[in-house]
Structures are given as structure tokens and as C-alpha cells.
Amino acid sequence: MKNQIPTATALMNPGCNQCSLSKLCIPIAVNSEDIDRLDEIISRGRVLERGERIFEQDAPFTSCYAVRSGAVKTYTLSSDGEEQVTGFYLPGEVIGLDSIHMNQYSGTATALERTRVCEIPLGQLDEIADEIPGLQHHFMHLMSQEIRDSRQLTLLLSKKTAEERIASLLLSLSSRFSRRRLSGTEYRLPMPRSDIGNFLGLAVETISRVLTRFQNQGLVKVRGRDVEILSLEGLKGLLSHETECKRTSA
Amino acid sequence: MKNQIPTATALMNPGCNQCSLSKLCIPIAVNSEDIDRLDEIISRGRVLERGERIFEQDAPFTSCYAVRSGAVKTYTLSSDGEEQVTGFYLPGEVIGLDSIHMNQYSGTATALERTRVCEIPLGQLDEIADEIPGLQHHFMHLMSQEIRDSRQLTLLLSKKTAEERIASLLLSLSSRFSRRRLSGTEYRLPMPRSDIGNFLGLAVETISRVLTRFQNQGLVKVRGRDVEILSLEGLKGLLSHETECKRTSA
DNA sequence: CGTACAGTTGAGGAGATTCAATCATCGTGG
DNA sequence: CCACGATGATTGAATCTCCTCAACTGTACG
Structure with a gap:
């Protein structure tokens, strides 16, 4: 019966083999046999409503999570209680x-909208790491990527203007939606302006102002959270233009 | 003869067993047998003068490096050629x-002063990772730490004032010197103001101004690169004070 | 239909940057 | 040994970007 009539949850949540995101999430060159083994330790289909937490800062670390659908923000609470959004995560x-x-989670992860995640318990992952040698490597690769993204963000925050930061975010989201074969020029922001501002180190008012400025320049069309990018080139031009301007004026 | 008369370099560069920094650099609970094995793959004692490069951005990745003495800065060159200092590294x-x-180095590392490093070739490390299981974990741990440090920096850059950033750097250096059993209240900055400014996202002039302000407040004594911290508490107080001010004035 | 929340817009102000000049420090060569 | 240039560091004045405060608009939802 197990083979003939899949349960409802199994239908909703096929294994890694069937998952359309597997190329993004665990894009290691493992054979299907390994993927099956992976399937055994990954629990799929946890659904969270907006605002629900996936894990909480300082709770004992157990698992990583892959986003299947929806969107997630992560943030840390500093000692004085202020929130710092550290990242937005899309499916894959x-x-x-x-x-x-580490012993505990360094931050909190909450769903920005209705979200499904796959849990990847890492205690068990260690145990089978020997059997699937590529896996440990892959996670180190993902961690390297994470460090680089963070460095990128650091650069953004330390040297870039409000316009550059916001253009950069719009483009980042664009390319990440594109990777999922969704439109890279027309999408809906999963997060409120306040989260964007917190993430980019800007006041919400500044986000608004810059977005309308972009709109007046014909770069984008924004209505609330709906974004349509009219000129990818124009936005990209903003990123590196800053230095050129200084050079020409100097 | 090899056994009886150690070479000069061997005297200068004892193995991990003898290294006073081993507790910081590779503080894994490995037995001395494992450390010996580690010794075999780590090449010690490469000496670099100020300005010399340890590795270069986009060069094929081969090794990590542990700082033995001196100081190192890492930076990336963005597409438009501007430098972004991503970190300072002290012994250990x-x-x-x-x-x-990853295939290639994400940035360049250069010595800020005469510096000795140990090379840790990671191709070989993979091979013996099975034999020393703690090692792979340890590197993941270090990477996690790196991500957190980067997040911390992100918070610093996106939400903190110039005073907070600089106080934070002074305190960071202080605690890192302390870990090495050096004075945490009196040390010499290994980097010029321009690197500090680049790292913290501030103009050099701002660094100067804030440091003299600190000095006038009796928090530190600064002469060029020599720093004496007169009130650790005072500096720490600056870090969380910001929000309190806002709250009281609101 | 009104309340709550998210987002926009305007005016004023604070903090950091930029530009410019001065001062200090250090290694170099006369 | 000292003068010299070069680089690094400090200080001042003007400017600018972004923040804060405030009012207002739109939208979702009871």
C-alpha cells in the first residue's frame, strides 16, 4: 500500500528527487541513491504562517532549513534589544x-508570508557525511557563499548611497527570482518597507523616496509591494556610476 | 644530522605542538598524534614584509593561512576598482x-607589517579529514564564526554612529590582544587610518576627529598608532548608549 | 464604516563627507 | 647629520545626504 497510495502529505511534499528546487537547494553531484538517503533524513512540508518562527535566537542548534515556498527573514536581537535584519531567503x-x-542559533528566522520549509537535521547529517562525502563539502560551499554575501552586504552598507543599496536589493531579488524561472522584472516584495530599511540600514522614508525617484526616472514601476523593473540596465548603471561621477568631477 | 642540528627555520618555526598560538588557531580536541599529522601538511614560517601579498583575489584557491605574528588585512576589489577592506587578522x-x-580566493590578503604565516593546504586537508574527523568540524566552526563576525560588522555599519564603530573596533582589538595574553589596554594599531576608515565605512578625517574626541573625554590616549585605553567601561558604555538616548528623548 | 497599519510626502536638523590647509613622522639621500 | 620629500594624521569650514518628526494617504480588515 505504501507504494500504491501515497499519503496526502507525500503528494504535497515529494522527496528531493521530485523537488523542482533541488538544483538550487542541494545542487551537489550526488547520484540518485544518495539523494534517496538524503530524503530519509530531511523532513518536508512544515508550513508556517506569516510571522511564525522557524527557529529562535539562542535556541539549541539542530537543523538548517531549506525554503520551499514563500519567503523568510532572519534577524538578530542585539543586547540592547534592537532588531537587525540579516537576510531575506527565497525558495531554494x-x-x-x-x-x-555552534551550540545555538545566532538569530531568529520568521516567515514573511505563508511559507513551507524542509528541515535538514544536521546531527544526523554528520553521521551520514562519510557515506555522502560531497555533502559536507557542499555545506562548506554554501557557508563560503554566505560569507561572501555578507561581505557584499558589508560593502553595500559601508560605501554605497541609499540609491545604490536599494537598486542593489531590487537587482538581487530579480536575479534570485530569475534563477527559479520566475519573472526577474516583475515581482512582489515579500517584506514590508520597514524590513527593507532595517536590512539596508536606511529609514523607511528613504526607501519610499528613493523608490518614487526611481519611478520618476522611469527605472521601475512600484505600487506598494508590486515591483516592475522597466530598465535593468538603468538600475545596474546606478551601482558603479558613483565612482565615475567622482572621477569626472575631480 | 637532520635530527641533531635543527635548521634555523626549524628553530624559528616549531610545529603546532610547540606553537604558543595552537590553542587559538586549531583549538580542537585532537590528541598529539593528530597534531603531528597536522604538522606534516602545514608549512610554517613563510615571512612577509609589509605590503606583500599572501594570496590574491581570483587566484585559484589552495590554502588557508594562520597568522603567527604580525598582522594582515584582507580586501576585495569591486568591479569598479574600489577597495573594500573586509577584515584585520592578528596572530592565531x-x-x-x-x-x-570555492575555486578562487574571494579577496586579497596583504601583510600590514612584517608577518609570519602558516600555510594550511586544504586539498590535502580533505584527504586526511576522515582520519581526523574533528578537523572538518573545526573548520566549519571557524566559518560559522566568520559569518557571525561579518554579521556583527554589518550591524555596526548599518545602524551605528562613527563613535560606536570606532569604539567597537578598539574594543575588538583589545579583546583579541588579550586572548594572546598581551595587553588589552595598550597596543599599537597595525593599520593606517585609511584602512580603518575603509573597513568601518568612514572617512579618515572622521576617524581622527572621533579619536581626539575620545581623548578629550579621557577614554583613550592616542598618539599616532599607539593606543592606550584609559576606560574600557567608558568605551563599552558608548556601544549601547545610543538607543538609551533615543528612548529618553522620546 | 472606522480603526489600524503600511506607505508616502514635506520641512528641518544632525552627522558625516568633502575639500583644503597644516602638522607630524619617517625613511632617504645629499 | 640634517634637510628633504612623501606619506600619514589632524584640524577647520562648507556641503550634502540621510534621519527625524510630523502630517497625510491609501489599503486591508474587523
């Missing part, structure tokens, strides 16, 4: 990497 | 973690 992306082999 | 700290299991 993995959360909790920065807590691997 | 490991460079290149963000490039593990």
Missing part, C-alpha cells in the same frame, strides 16, 4: 548555515 | 576561510 535557499557546528 | 587567526571549497 538555505537558512541557518551560520549556526552550523 | 585564520585567513581564507571564505574561499573554502
Whole structure:
């Protein structure tokens, strides 16, 4: 019966083999046999409503999570209680990497909208790491990526203007939606302006102002959270233009 | 003869067993047998003068490096050619973690002063990772740490004032010198103001101004690169004070 | 239909940057 | 040994970007 009539949850949540995101989430060159083994330790289909937490800061670390659908933000609470948004995660992306082999989660992850995640318990992953040698490598790769993204963000925050930061975010989202074969020029922001501002180190008012400025320049069309990028080139031009301007004026 | 008369370099560069930094650099619970094995793959004692490069951005990744003495800065060159300092590394700290299991180095590392490093070739490390299981974990741990540090920096850059950033750097250096049993209240900055400014996202002039302000407040005594911290508490107080001010004025 | 929340817009102000000049430090060569 | 240039560091004045405060608009939802 197990073979003939899949349960409802199994239908909703096929294994990694069937998952359309597997190329993004675990894109290691493992044979299907290994993927099957992976399937055994990954629990799929946890559904979260907006605002629900996937894991909480300082809770004992157990698992990373792959986003299947929806969107997630991660943030840390500093000692004085202020929130710092550390990242937004779309389907196919993995959360909790920065807590691997630490005792506890370094931040909190909450769903920005209705979200499904796959849990990847890392205690067990260690055990089978020997059997699937590529896996440990892959996670190190993901962690390297995470460090680089963070460095990228650091550069953004330390040297770039409000316009550059926002253009950069719009483009980042664009390319990440594209990777999922969704439109890279027309999408809906999963997060409120306040989260964007927190993430980019800008006031919400500044987000608004810059977005309308972009709109007046014909770069984008924005209505609330709906974004349509009219000129990818124009946005990209903003990123590197800054230095050119300085050079020409100097 | 090899056994009886150690070479000069061997005297200068004892193995991990003898290294006073081993507790910081590779503080894994490995038995001395494992450390010996580690010794075999780590080449010690490469000496670099100020300005010399340890590795270069986009060069094929081969090794991480542990700083033995001196100081190192890492930076990336963005597409438009501007430099972004991504970190400072003191003895006992490991460079290149963000490039593990990537094809190439994500940035350049250069010596800020005369510096000795140990090379940790990671191709070979993989091979013996099975024999020393703690090692792979340890590197993941270091990488997690790196991500967190980067997040911390992100918070610093996106939400903190110039005073907070600089106080934070002074305190970070203080605690890192302390870990090495050096004075945490009196040390010499290994980097010029321009690197500090680049790292913290501030103009050099701002660094100067804030440092003299600190000095006038009796928090530190600064003469060029020599720093004496007169009130650790005072500096720490600056870090969380910001929000309190806002709250009281609101 | 009104309340709550998210987003936009405007005016004023604070903090950091930029530009420019000065001062200090250090290694170099006369 | 000292003068010299070069680089690094400091200080001042003007400017600018972004923040804060405030009012207002739109939208979702009871």
C-alpha cells in the first residue's frame, strides 16, 4: 500500500528527487541513491504562517532549513534589544548555515508570508557525511557563499548611497527570482518597507523616496509591494556610476 | 644530522605542538598524534614584509593561512576598482576561510607589517579529514564564526554612529590582544587610518576627529598608532548608549 | 464604516563627507 | 647629520545626504 497510495502529505511534499528546487537547494553531484538517503533524513512540508518562527535566537542548534515556498527573514536581537535584519531567503535557499557546528542559533528566522520549509537535521547529517562525502563539502560551499554575501552586504552598507543599496536589493531579488524561472522584472516584495530599511540600514522614508525617484526616472514601476523593473540596465548603471561621477568631477 | 642540528627555520618555526598560538588557531580536541599529522601538511614560517601579498583575489584557491605574528588585512576589489577592506587578522587567526571549497580566493590578503604565516593546504586537508574527523568540524566552526563576525560588522555599519564603530573596533582589538595574553589596554594599531576608515565605512578625517574626541573625554590616549585605553567601561558604555538616548528623548 | 497599519510626502536638523590647509613622522639621500 | 620629500594624521569650514518628526494617504480588515 505504501507504494500504491501515497499519503496526502507525500503528494504535497515529494522527496528531493521530485523537488523542482533541488538544483538550487542541494545542487551537489550526488547520484540518485544518495539523494534517496538524503530524503530519509530531511523532513518536508512544515508550513508556517506569516510571522511564525522557524527557529529562535539562542535556541539549541539542530537543523538548517531549506525554503520551499514563500519567503523568510532572519534577524538578530542585539543586547540592547534592537532588531537587525540579516537576510531575506527565497525558495531554494538555505537558512541557518551560520549556526552550523555552534551550540545555538545566532538569530531568529520568521516567515514573511505563508511559507513551507524542509528541515535538514544536521546531527544526523554528520553521521551520514562519510557515506555522502560531497555533502559536507557542499555545506562548506554554501557557508563560503554566505560569507561572501555578507561581505557584499558589508560593502553595500559601508560605501554605497541609499540609491545604490536599494537598486542593489531590487537587482538581487530579480536575479534570485530569475534563477527559479520566475519573472526577474516583475515581482512582489515579500517584506514590508520597514524590513527593507532595517536590512539596508536606511529609514523607511528613504526607501519610499528613493523608490518614487526611481519611478520618476522611469527605472521601475512600484505600487506598494508590486515591483516592475522597466530598465535593468538603468538600475545596474546606478551601482558603479558613483565612482565615475567622482572621477569626472575631480 | 637532520635530527641533531635543527635548521634555523626549524628553530624559528616549531610545529603546532610547540606553537604558543595552537590553542587559538586549531583549538580542537585532537590528541598529539593528530597534531603531528597536522604538522606534516602545514608549512610554517613563510615571512612577509609589509605590503606583500599572501594570496590574491581570483587566484585559484589552495590554502588557508594562520597568522603567527604580525598582522594582515584582507580586501576585495569591486568591479569598479574600489577597495573594500573586509577584515584585520592578528596572530592565531585564520585567513581564507571564505574561499573554502570555492575555486578562487574571494579577496586579497596583504601583510600590514612584517608577518609570519602558516600555510594550511586544504586539498590535502580533505584527504586526511576522515582520519581526523574533528578537523572538518573545526573548520566549519571557524566559518560559522566568520559569518557571525561579518554579521556583527554589518550591524555596526548599518545602524551605528562613527563613535560606536570606532569604539567597537578598539574594543575588538583589545579583546583579541588579550586572548594572546598581551595587553588589552595598550597596543599599537597595525593599520593606517585609511584602512580603518575603509573597513568601518568612514572617512579618515572622521576617524581622527572621533579619536581626539575620545581623548578629550579621557577614554583613550592616542598618539599616532599607539593606543592606550584609559576606560574600557567608558568605551563599552558608548556601544549601547545610543538607543538609551533615543528612548529618553522620546 | 472606522480603526489600524503600511506607505508616502514635506520641512528641518544632525552627522558625516568633502575639500583644503597644516602638522607630524619617517625613511632617504645629499 | 640634517634637510628633504612623501606619506600619514589632524584640524577647520562648507556641503550634502540621510534621519527625524510630523502630517497625510491609501489599503486591508474587523
